[in-house]
Amino acid sequence: xxxxxxxxxxxxxxxxxxxxxxxxxxxxxxxxxxxxxxxxxxxxxxxxxxxxxxxxxxxxxxxxxxxxxxxxxxxxxxxxxxxxxxxxxxxxxxxxxxxxxxxxxxxxxxxxxxx
Amino acid sequence: xxxxxxxxxxxxxxxxxxxxxxxxxxxxxxxxxxxxxxxxxxxxxxxxxxxxxxxxxxxxxxxxxxxxxxxxxxxxxxxxxxxxxxxxxxxxxxxxxxxxxxxxxxxxxxxxxxx
Amino acid sequence: xxxxxxxxxxxxxxxxxxxxxxxxxxxxxxxxxxxxxxxxxxxxxxxxxxxxxxxxxxxxxxxxxxxxxxxxxxxxxxxxxxxxxxxxxxxxxxxxxxxxxxxxxxxxxxxxxxx
Amino acid sequence: xxxxxxxxxxxxxxxxxxxxxxxxxxxxxxxxxxxxxxxxxxxxxxxxxxxxxxxxxxxxxxxxxxxxxxxxxxxxxxxxxxxxxxxxxxxxxxxxxxxxxxxxxxxxxxxxxxx
Numbered sequence: 001x002x003x004x005x006x007x008x009x010x011x012x013x014x015x016x017x018x019x020x021x022x023x024x025x026x027x028x029x030x031x032x033x034x035x036x037x038x039x040x041x042x043x044x045x046x047x048x049x050x051x052x053x054x055x056x057x058x059x060x061x062x063x064x065x066x067x068x069x070x071x072x073x074x075x076x077x078x079x080x081x082x083x084x085x086x087x088x089x090x091x092x093x094x095x096x097x098x099x100x101x102x103x104x105x106x107x108x109x110x111x112x113x114x115x
Numbered sequence: 116x117x118x119x120x121x122x123x124x125x126x127x128x129x130x131x132x133x134x135x136x137x138x139x140x141x142x143x144x145x146x147x148x149x150x151x152x153x154x155x156x157x158x159x160x161x162x163x164x165x166x167x168x169x170x171x172x173x174x175x176x177x178x179x180x181x182x183x184x185x186x187x188x189x190x191x192x193x194x195x196x197x198x199x200x201x202x203x204x205x206x207x208x209x210x211x212x213x214x215x216x217x218x219x220x221x222x223x224x225x226x227x228x229x230x
Numbered sequence: 231x232x233x234x235x236x237x238x239x240x241x242x243x244x245x246x247x248x249x250x251x252x253x254x255x256x257x258x259x260x261x262x263x264x265x266x267x268x269x270x271x272x273x274x275x276x277x278x279x280x281x282x283x284x285x286x287x288x289x290x291x292x293x294x295x296x297x298x299x300x301x302x303x304x305x306x307x308x309x310x311x312x313x314x315x316x317x318x319x320x321x322x323x324x325x326x327x328x329x330x331x332x333x334x335x336x337x338x339x340x341x342x343x344x345x
Numbered sequence: 346x347x348x349x350x351x352x353x354x355x356x357x358x359x360x361x362x363x364x365x366x367x368x369x370x371x372x373x374x375x376x377x378x379x380x381x382x383x384x385x386x387x388x389x390x391x392x393x394x395x396x397x398x399x400x401x402x403x404x405x406x407x408x409x410x411x412x413x414x415x416x417x418x419x420x421x422x423x424x425x426x427x428x429x430x431x432x433x434x435x436x437x438x439x440x441x442x443x444x445x446x447x448x449x450x451x452x453x454x455x456x457x458x459x460x
Contacts, residue, residue, distance in 0.1 A: 006183075007179070008179060008182055008183060008186075013394070015309070015311075015428055017247050017249060017309045018249070019202075019247060019248070019249065019251070019254055019256065020204070020251060020252060020253050020254035020255075021249070021250060021252070022250060022251070022252035023250050024249055024250030024306040024307035024432060024434045025250075025449070026249065027446070027449035027450050027452075027453055028453060030446075030450045031450050031453035031454050031457075034450065034454055035454075035457070046450070047446070047447040047450060047451075048446035048447055048450065049358070049428075056175070056179045056182075057172075057175070057176070057179070060171070060172070060175035060179075061172070064122070064123060064171045064172070064175075067123055067171075067201050068121075068123060071123075071201070071203045076202060076203055076204035076254040077200065077201070077202035077203075077204060077254035078200060078201050078202070079198065079199075079200045079245070079247045079309075080198070080199050080200070081196065081197070081198050081245075081311045081426075081428060082196070082197040082198075082199065083194065083195070083196050083197075083360055083394075083426060084194075084195050084197065085192065085193060085194045085195070086182050086186070086192070086193050087191060087192040087193070087369060088186045088191055088192075089135070089191035089192060089369045090369075101372070101375075101392070101393035102392040102393055104370070104372035105372050105375045105376050105379065105391070105392060105393065106392075107372075108372055108373060108376035109376050109379055109380075112376075112380070128279070130313055130424070130426075132362050132364060132424045133364070134362060134363070134364065134366070134369055134371065135366060135367060135368050135369035135370075136364070136365060136367070137365060137366070137367035138365050139317060139319045139320075139364055139365035139421040139422035140334070140365075141364065142331070142334035142335050142337075142338055143338060145331075145335045146335050146338035146339050146342075149335065149339055150339075150342070161335070162331070162332040162335060162336075163331035163332055163335065164243070164313075191369040192369035194360070194362045194424075196311075196313060196360075196426045198245055198279075198311060202254060204254045216257070216260075216277070216278035217277040217278055219255070219257035220257050220260045220261050220264065220276070220277060220278065221277075222257075223257055223258060223261035224261050224264055224265075227261075227265070236413075237409070238409060238412055238413060238416075249432075250434070286405070286409045286412075287402075287405070287406070287409070290401070290402070290405035290409075291402070294352070294353060294401045294402070294405075297353055297401075297431050298351075298353060301353075301431070301433045306432060306433055306434035307430065307431070307432040307433075307434060308430060308431050308432070309428065309429075309430045310428070310429050310430070311426065311427070311428050312426070312427040312428075312429065313424065313425070313426050313427075314424075314425050314427065315422065315423060315424045315425070316412050316416070316422070316423050317421060317422035317423070318416045318421055318422075319365070319421035319422060
């Protein structure tokens with residue numbers, strides 16, 4: 001069994017869906033999440049879904065606080081899908097996980113263009 | 116802004132995928148997660164994906180510990196998809212969230228059968 | 231490039247969330263999906279989320295038809311999360327994909343119990 | 346029951362994870378998906394996950410073809426998570442669904458900045 005008290009570094013994206021709001025628009029709720037993430041200090045981006053990275057527990061606390069904020073804004077129920085990744089084969093520079101993944105793919109595609 | 120220190124009660128299911136293991140089978144890793152969940156005290160079930168419910172932070176800590184255990188078992192990288200729901204319109208009896216959802220649907224379908 | 235006209239065999243589970251319905255309960259909509267799946271001929275199970283397997287295009291057509299049915303039932307907007315897997319290392323007996331995954335994990339855990 | 350032969354317009358993002366590849370890097374496989382999407386004619390973007398929109402069946406066929414291409418590249422097994430949305434409350438201009446969602450959130454946040 002591993003020592004699990006140590007927080008894994010996690011790269012996550014999540015999509016939060018308010019239920020029972022009586023209106024199909026979700027933009028106000030997503031904006032509320034952007035305000036919550038802004039206060040976390042985590043590397044993040046919130047567009048229609050949110051991206052963030054940092055210690056697992058901080059990442060999950062931030063999504064919890066988005067739920068709390070969206071409930072407070074009037075949504076009686078929320079369903080969220082979270083994709084979260086961890087790796088132990090390399091040390092990620094804090095805040096570079098999502099950017100790194102995108103960059104690697106772009107480099108490979110740039111090779112295509114040249115070939 | 117809501118008081119976010121209070122832990123929302125959450126109902127979750129998650130699907131953990133080990134990456135870079137050199138073998139397509141994931142059963143050993145899923146079994147490892149079942150062992151981790153077994154120790155949590157949360158209402159849970161682990162088949163090919165896992166279901167669990169409880170306070171948000173405990174639910175997320177359990178999935179974190181699954182990652183730690185699967186890394187320790189040799190997977191260099193892990194991608195997990197988590198679906199998590201919270202609601203403030205009714206009090207869920209602890210441990211009944213997933214069962215309740217299934218039961219409501221079965222009742223509706225049972226009415227169909229009679230009609 | 232592979233020959234992609236051939237339909238991969240797929241094992242899927244999906245969770246459909248109606249948006250803008252004005253009520254937090256989703257059970258009626260999930261029941262509607264159960265009725266749709268029942269007509270597909272695919273191996274399936276619908277509880278709070280749905281499981282199904284079969285040729286990729288049939289699996290996806292079934293989820294599409296769930297969306298159409300749930301829109302027809304009054305939901306103006308729907309967000310669905312689908313987890314879908316394919317493998318080419320072994321031939322799956324049609325209809326056994328989900329059951330097989332669960333069985334392998336149970337066998338491993340049963341060994342634990344004996345050890 | 347709705348007429349389900351008509352293809353709903355869908356906005357999707359998906360994250361594809363190759364299993365059993367023996368290496369933690371997934372960038373080559375993601376790049377392969379970018380090549381597949383490039384040929385579809387759908388509005389799309391592939392970074393570490395992929396975004397695309399269009400008729401439901403075309404969107405799902407594109408993801409199927411990504412699976413086929415990634416299997417052909419050597420991955421024996423693949424697990425993909427797809428988030429897909431449809432709405433019937435408004436007509437989306439083809440190709441604008443994802444952009445529209447982002448724009449609405451940005452407008453709301455811009456109001457915050459001014460206030």
